[in-house]
Amino acid sequence: MRLLGMQPKGFRCCAKNVGIKDTSLDFTVITSDVPAAAAAMFTRNSFCGPAITVGREHVRDGRLQAFVINSKNANVATGEQGLANVREVVRLVAEELSITPEDILPSSTGVIGRQLPMERLRQGIAGIQQQLRYGHLEQAAQAIMTTDTYPKMHCCRVGNATLVGIAKGVGMIEPDMATMLAYFMTDASLTPEQLHTILKDAVDDSFNMVSVDTDTSTSDTVAIMANGLAGEVNLADFQQALRDMCVRLARELARDGEGATKLIEVTVKNALDGQQAKRVAKSIVNSPLVKAAIFGADPNWGRIAMAIGKCYEQDTIVPEKTDIAFGYIPVYHRGLAMDEGHLSALKNYLRRDEISINVSLGLGDQQARVWGCDLSYDYVKINGTYTS
Amino acid sequence: MRLLGMQPKGFRCCAKNVGIKDTSLDFTVITSDVPAAAAAMFTRNSFCGPAITVGREHVRDGRLQAFVINSKNANVATGEQGLANVREVVRLVAEELSITPEDILPSSTGVIGRQLPMERLRQGIAGIQQQLRYGHLEQAAQAIMTTDTYPKMHCCRVGNATLVGIAKGVGMIEPDMATMLAYFMTDASLTPEQLHTILKDAVDDSFNMVSVDTDTSTSDTVAIMANGLAGEVNLADFQQALRDMCVRLARELARDGEGATKLIEVTVKNALDGQQAKRVAKSIVNSPLVKAAIFGADPNWGRIAMAIGKCYEQDTIVPEKTDIAFGYIPVYHRGLAMDEGHLSALKNYLRRDEISINVSLGLGDQQARVWGCDLSYDYVKINGTYTS
Numbered sequence: 108m109r110l111l112g113m114q115p116k117g118f119r120c121c122a123k124n125v126g127i128k129d130t131s132l133d134f135t136v137i138t139s140d141v142p143a144a145a146a147a148m149f150t151r152n153s154f155c156g157p158a159i160t161v162g163r164e165h166v167r168d169g170r171l172q173a174f175v176i177n178s179k180n181a182n183v184a185t186g187e188q189g190l191a192n193v194r195e196v197v198r199l200v201a202e203e204l205s206i207t208p209e210d211i212l213p214s215s216t217g218v219i220g221r222q223l224p225m226e227r228l229r230q231g232i233a234g235i236q237q238q239l240r241y242g243h244l245e246q247a248a249q250a251i252m253t254t255d256t257y258p259k260m261h262c263c264r265v266g267n268a269t270l271v272g273i274a275k276g277v278g279m280i281e282p283d284m285a286t287m288l289a290y291f292m293t294d295a296s297l298t299p300e301q302l303h304t305i306l307k308d309a310v311d312d313s314f315n316m317v318s319v320d321t322d323t324s325t326s327d328t329v330a331i332m333a334n335g336l337a338g339e340v341n342l343a344d345f346q347q348a349l350r351d352m353c354v355r356l357a358r359e360l361a362r363d364g365e366g367a368t369k370l371i372e373v374t375v376k377n378a379l380d381g382q383q384a385k386r387v388a389k390s391i392v393n394s395p396l397v398k399a400a401i402f403g404a405d406p407n408w409g410r411i412a413m414a415i416g417k418c419y420e421q422d423t424i425v426p427e428k429t430d431i432a433f434g435y436i437p438v439y440h441r442g443l444a445m446d447e448g449h450l451s452a453l454k455n456y457l458r459r460d461e462i463s464i465n466v467s468l469g470l471g472d473q474q475a476r477v478w479g480c481d482l483s484y485d486y487v488k489i490n491g492t493y494t495s
Numbered sequence: 496m497r498l499l500g501m502q503p504k505g506f507r508c509c510a511k512n513v514g515i516k517d518t519s520l521d522f523t524v525i526t527s528d529v530p531a532a533a534a535a536m537f538t539r540n541s542f543c544g545p546a547i548t549v550g551r552e553h554v555r556d557g558r559l560q561a562f563v564i565n566s567k568n569a570n571v572a573t574g575e576q577g578l579a580n581v582r583e584v585v586r587l588v589a590e591e592l593s594i595t596p597e598d599i600l601p602s603s604t605g606v607i608g609r610q611l612p613m614e615r616l617r618q619g620i621a622g623i624q625q626q627l628r629y630g631h632l633e634q635a636a637q638a639i640m641t642t643d644t645y646p647k648m649h650c651c652r653v654g655n656a657t658l659v660g661i662a663k664g665v666g667m668i669e670p671d672m673a674t675m676l677a678y679f680m681t682d683a684s685l686t687p688e689q690l691h692t693i694l695k696d697a698v699d700d701s702f703n704m705v706s707v708d709t710d711t712s713t714s715d716t717v718a719i720m721a722n723g724l725a726g727e728v729n730l731a732d733f734q735q736a737l738r739d740m741c742v743r744l745a746r747e748l749a750r751d752g753e754g755a756t757k758l759i760e761v762t763v764k765n766a767l768d769g770q771q772a773k774r775v776a777k778s779i780v781n782s783p784l785v786k787a788a789i790f791g792a793d794p795n796w797g798r799i800a801m802a803i804g805k806c807y808e809q810d811t812i813v814p815e816k817t818d819i820a821f822g823y824i825p826v827y828h829r830g831l832a833m834d835e836g837h838l839s840a841l842k843n844y845l846r847r848d849e850i851s852i853n854v855s856l857g858l859g860d861q862q863a864r865v866w867g868c869d870l871s872y873d874y875v876k877i878n879g880t881y882t883s
Contacts, residue, residue, distance in 0.1 A: 426572065444574075
């Protein structure tokens with residue numbers, strides 16, 4: 108995971124433990140040597156945290172110079188005090204880095220409803236300027252984890268520039284317009300407007316297509332800084348690279364979903380429009396019955412039909428035009444269930460750790476692809492004891 | 496559970512095993528000695544079974560004389576053959592009972608995507624006329640079970656008449672406009688129009704407010720027959736009795752949800768309108784994170800805030816106007832988390848087997864109440880091995 112030669116110019120990072128909950132990494136600062144063009148997308152949850160409020164304010168002018176992120180405490184449902192606390196964290200970090208507070212985007216992730224332990228944060232922030240190192244972003248990827256089982260990071264070259272992305276998120280995941288936490292750093296030169304457009308496109312086809320448990324977090328943030336130190340790049344190439352990286356990270360988030368043993372990819376084709384394709388695909392990937400059956404490798408494909416059929420509010424589904432397959436194994440074809448002979452093939456297929464469900468609605472020519480994971484005993488265990 | 500004196504006049508019943516899957520009760524006929532006024536509501540799932548198609552046809556004239564129900568096979572996604580099979584079952588039963596096929600409402604519940612074992616059904620139906628007995632409805636309640644852990648039945652008197660209701664349903668439950676399977680038999684005299692109106696009202700506030708797992712079944716049916724043998728009743732009294740019975744059965748379905756260890760009742764008050772109250776309440780009761788936390792008795796109340804906040808699509812939620820309480824224990828009051836001192840009270844409260852979550856949105860004066868259950872290891876177990 109070390110970046111080695113692959114690191115964007117002019118980004119330093121520090122990841123440390125300040126003692127928010129235990130002794131694991133819980134606080135990270137990623138900063139650019141020069142102010143960077145920036146764009147960000149946030150959760151639409153009405154109970155969003157004050158870090159979201161401050162982040163929205165600060166990215167509005169398209170310029171950022173640092174991300175400041177704590178894990179283990181979401182600082183949500185904490186009222187005026189919670190807002191004052193995040194402003195103080197931002198101010199203290201800005202003083203340390205000698206940058207303006209308005210160029211910092213803060214994030215908090217973890218338990219909801221508790222105030223940040225400010226005294227520990229103040230002590231942890233003091234002297235952080237001396238702890239910043241070039242590269243080391245894999246430590247940042249580690250520090251933003253909550254119940255993630257491994258840090259998620261990818262990097263690639265685009266012309267002379269480098270793009271690095273880190274992300275976290277395993278539960279309370281059905282992002283909408285944004286996602287969990289994901290940060291991208293590049294030394295390419297791009298305008299804030301360009302960044303905003305390509306970030307939104309990439310997020311729509313990646314993080315917004317992931318659902319671990321239908322629950323939309325109060326802290327979701329995706330942000331990118333482009334500091335320009337590597338000069339101009341081909342915009343289309345950069346857009347493709349960012350999009351590919353978002354999809355890769357999104358798949359990793361699904362695969363590492365809380366308690367997950369399998370990645371589920373659902374592709375719905377031949378829909379009337381993209382929204383219909385997405386609704387049906389999400390209905391399948393979010394069905395607890397489908398998820399539990401896949402966990403148990405139970406060839407109960409009828410539940411896919413149920414999940415398609417329950418999209419009756421907005422969608423006309425025609426069973427006689429619908430096809431359902433697992434990978435290349437057809438299980439339902441336009442009104443008729445598969446031959447029982449396919450059942451043993453399906454049972455074998457379900458032992459894999461990546462399950463593809465392919466649906467054709469036979470209504471139009473649009474499609475969508477979403478990712479999720481199975482529902483296991485460990486999901487219940489992790490979430491039955493999260494704060495206890 | 497025996498009805499003893501409490502049975503509506505003129506209803507006979509037979510519940511038996513015809514060998515659809517194993518040796519448990521899997522087939523039941525409930526019939527009135529005379530044609531009865533009737534009403535029914537059905538699943539809106541687009542992949543609904545052919546029994547739903549036939550049931551819709553037969554109840555259209557407001558008259559029925561028998562319910563015919565099999566468990567262990569839903570006869571869904573079975574194409575033309577599935578439809579022909581259910582028509583044959585109805586015709587054979589009608590011949591046995593010497594009634595018209597159009598006065599029979601059929602239902603099937605169980606696994607999706609398999610044809611009914613018709614030879615066994617034909618043998619089981621032969622001679623059923625001699626097996627009908629007055630009363631014995633508790634056996635019908637038993638025969639319609641799938642993964643239910645106990646039969647659900649209630650009865651009450653309204654004037655000179657008696658009302659009996661039976662229901663089943665533990666998984667694939669988020670009914671809409673109808674529910675799982677529930678049947679009501681009464682000897683009161685009511686018109687089909689009266690029955691339809693009061694059934695719809697009762698279902699809206701009871702079965703339509705239950706969600707075990709957000710999955711809407713392909714077989715949901717609620718139906719009532721009123722054969723008039725006890726004469727007229729006060730309509731308001733009957734309406735209240737039916738509504739109370741529907742709520743009682745709905746709560747039982749939630750409490751007996753697959754793998755459930757606790758009943759969850761969510762009441763959302765002071766909403767702008769009833770739809771908003773219902774959306775927010777359903778969002779809470781359906782959140783896997785909330786359900787798993789309640790299973791583990793983890794006082795992670797922040798997840799309630801998350802579940803309220805994620806209703807941003809259609810609803811304006813104002814955290815500063817929102818209150819959240821478990822029973823009488825306040826945990827969040829208009830922007831501020833509770834005192835940590837309440838935490839031990841909350842921990843104690845969560846050990847109960849009925850959990851009430853009370854939310855005030857502070858926006859209007861409408862409310863809704865919904866029921867669900869916790870998410871346990873056993874839900875995963877039951878649904879990971881349903882057909883294996």
